[in-house]
Amino acid sequence: MSTEETKVPEGILCSNTHEWVLEEGSFCTIGLTDYAIEQLGDVVFVELPEIGSEFAKNEVFATIESVKAASEIYMPVGGKVIEVNEELINSPEIINEDPYEKGWLIKIEPGNLADDSVGLLEYEDYKEEVA
């Protein structure tokens, strides 16, 4: 579960509740930062939303269970869910191993990315300020 070798994708923006979002053309990918995963410890269960459901920025869209507790995960930007990472249902430990590539949570069609991105931090700044 060491994240020392974690490669952080360029261009991600992070929220102060430890979610990251990456704009990839028409859609955005959302996940949890390596710092958050490190704090959670071994992830044992991931509850993801239904495809097609819509969430506003800061709304709870998923729950991640570590050995010790359940944690709610918030939308860094609002939008409509177009894909969820099904791999996590059977192998939640992927999040610990690779929080940015294989361990992504959902892909969304953003509502208003420009407005919602206000207040999000670039990874380096996030590391300095929050983590």
Next chain:
Amino acid sequence: MDKKTFLYEEQEKLNAKLIPFAGWLMPVSYKGIIEEHNAVRNNVGLFDVSHMGEVFIYGKDSLAFLQKLVPQNIAKLKKNCAIYCQLTNKKGGIIDDLIIYKLDEPNKEYLLIVNASRIAEDLNWMVRNSLGFDVNIINDSHNFSLLAIQGPNASKLLDKLGMKKDSQPQYFSIKRGEIKNINVLVARTGYTGEDGFEILVKNDYSAYLWDKILDEGKEFDIMPIGLGARDTLRLEAALHLYGNDLDETTTPVEAGLGWSVAKDKDEDYNGKDIIMGQLRGEIKKTKKLIGFVMEDKIPARHGYEVYFENKKIGIVTSGGPSPVLKKNIGLAYLYTDNETSLNTLEKTIGTTVQIMIRNKLYNAQIVKKPFIEKKCKKENL
């Protein structure tokens, strides 16, 4: 401000994740809860449990005093032996659960090891009950550190540390001895369901001893273990956690601890009428502790509601993943006044109930406790 144990610096060196717990800053994990859990099940692990309380009892009436406090029969406790019991209130509710060790040393006739979160309540209760008894109650918690080594290789490790196998205490016994020239009390007790020892040492020597144990334990791939794995280990062994599974409104009989209530004790103790009445079936238990396994991969947690035939019938008191079974397990109280067919069942084991998790019901099967086979031998009393 949370207190730090005398091992705080050692834990920082090991990059422990520290959290506030019962007024202390304690390590929740070092390398990861599951890895630590498996180290204890397969090899050996070292715990800092210095937050626990140590209370010495002595005086002319010490035995009579303890007899008034707990449902166990302390008169039967032999020198250098230990017994698990509860401090009960007048209604039979549990003020704390603890282990009493009989030392028979000057000013140290009995040693009580109690929960960190309950030291103040315990002392208050003991003092209130001491009226008319010639007894001394000494809270020595601040002078001692408590280290636990637990796991199938614990005995071999202690042997390597200088306490040879044939001089080690038997299960649920305690012995004074030396480890690396340091005076210690070694008890063969623990909170993991594994064979193991708890070592009581004066604060000044605890860091030295901690380092020595980790050093000599390398041969057995020893790992330092945090409170996170301590919780998953005790849950697999279905050992109760005070504040979760036990409280002042729960009797030992309701908690499934009837085995720790003496059937042949003449002396009166706090709550005896209710506890013995429940044990004999003359007084109805208001609830009953059961163990369950979730059908799905989702963990049930403390405070979640239990349902049967669409009625709320109970509440989860402890729950989470079992690293050994690779399933989610838990303990729950079922209310005995629930109006469902569950109450007419003679045996509930094997019955499927539902647990409400984030507004959805998930199936759980009632199973026998403990969830895994305990490796430590039965109490020798």
